[in-house]
Amino acid sequence: MALAFACLVVMPAWLALHAWPPAYLLADIRTVSGEWETRTLIDGSRITLRGGSAVNLRYDAARRVVELVQGEILVDVAKDAARPFVVETGDGSMRALGTRFVVDREAHATVLDVIESRVLAQTPRQRQTGEREGTVVQAGERVRITPDGIGPVEPIDARSLDDAWRFHQLVVNDRPLADVLDELARNRRGALYFDRDALAGIRVNAVLPLDDTDRALQLLAINYPALRIRTLTPYLIYVDMASASTR
Structure with missing residues (x-):
């Protein structure tokens, strides 16, 4: 009977908690596995979420912040000189200096791929010490970000990445x-x-x-x-x- 209880109740509950943790369930925008969604934000920027992704939005008079809770997003940034556009994860932040880039939150790092223009990548420490400190990632480049630092810049095929999302x-x-x-x-x-x-x-x-x-x-x-x-x-x-x- 204990085994039957585990199979019928405990195991499904464990799988559900693993697939949908509380931070995901409480997120402002989220997608289920296998679902893709593009959302136009109030400033005209667009974000596309891959399956199993979730974000929180924090907009105010000074900044536009998208917190990537889990998963992967494609960002198309609308220009606003008065308010920087920033994507944040537990590993660091990515401040748009242009328009189009991808952020992927992996288990132990955040991966930034830049398709167009430039993005300033910062660890939490760099973000606290000054806005100019960090690594500027150009179009066609990738970096891996952890709280301990930013990895080497690697080349990517930006056009293939863009087609893959499309x-x-x-x-x-x-x-x-x-x-x-x-x-x-x-x-x-x-x-x-x-x-x-x-x-x-x-x-x-x-x-x-x-x-x-x-x-x-x-x-x-x-x-x-x-x-x-x-x-x-x-x-x-x-x-x-x-x-x-x-x-």
């Missing part, structure tokens, strides 16, 4: 399979489980649909025959490597 795609260039599955898990309704260690060493080059993660998993299975995808229920999928005897 067509709801995940463009993968030599990334670990586990990272790709993390991205798909964030964009599907239900749970996607896998053994990260068992999949280590597999790297992926692909263009995958983020608004149809079942199709994305099928494409991975076609291109990587050793990959086994088991659908336990429509909302629970387990990915691992097939043994040699079952291939």
